[in-house]
Amino acid sequence: MKRKKLADARDRLIERMAEYKAHTGWRVIIIFDAHLVPGIEKKKRHHNVEIVFTREKETADERIEKLVSELKGRRVQIHVATSDLTEQWVIFAHGxxxxxxxxxxxxxxxxxxLITAKVKAIQGQRPLSKIPLTDEVAEIFEKWRRGMK
Incomplete structure (x- = not known):
């Protein structure tokens, strides 16, 4: 049960980060800590988001630090989301x-x-009929549709 909840939370995070990437246009990499799980590092792409599961005996923090070091010379601004204060200082020191x-x-x-508001605005602009109708005619048709006279 606990493993299923963790998988569901991970999937939800990936979905939300995919929406974030689509809206911002930024590259998004999610790193999951798998250092206690035997095996090699796994990388995959889902919803255009890069997902990394660390290798055995490597923490997510170590992988983040390594990735920041690899990317920092590429004239890009790197943002790391973490609430770990020590990790914040380490990645800040890496630029x-x-x-x-x-x-x-x-x-x-x-x-x-913003996405919800945009969808509502688009739906509000969409005509109910493909034929432009005056409000009066649309009201008559609506009464007919409901079986009223």
Whole structure:
């Protein structure tokens, strides 16, 4: 049961980060800590989000630090979302910016709200009929549809 809940939470995070990536256009890499799980590092792409499961005996923090070091010379600004204060200082020393998990959650929620508003606006603009009707004629048709006279 616990493993299923963890998998569901991981899937939900990936979905939300995919929406975040689609909205911001930024590259998104999610690193999951698998250092206690035997095996090699696994990388995959899901919903256009890069997902990394660390290798055995490697923590997510170690992988993040390695990745920041690899990417920092590429003239890109790197943001790392973590609420671990020690990790924030380490990645900051490597030239990356930090964002707490709470800050990222607020930003993602704001993006969700923007997407919802945009969808509602688009739906509101869509005509109910392919033939332009005056309000009066549309009201008559609506009464007919409901069986009223």
């Amino acid at each position: 990356a910016l930090r964002k707490s998990a709470r800050e990222l959650e607020l930003e993602v929620n704001k993006i969700d709200d």
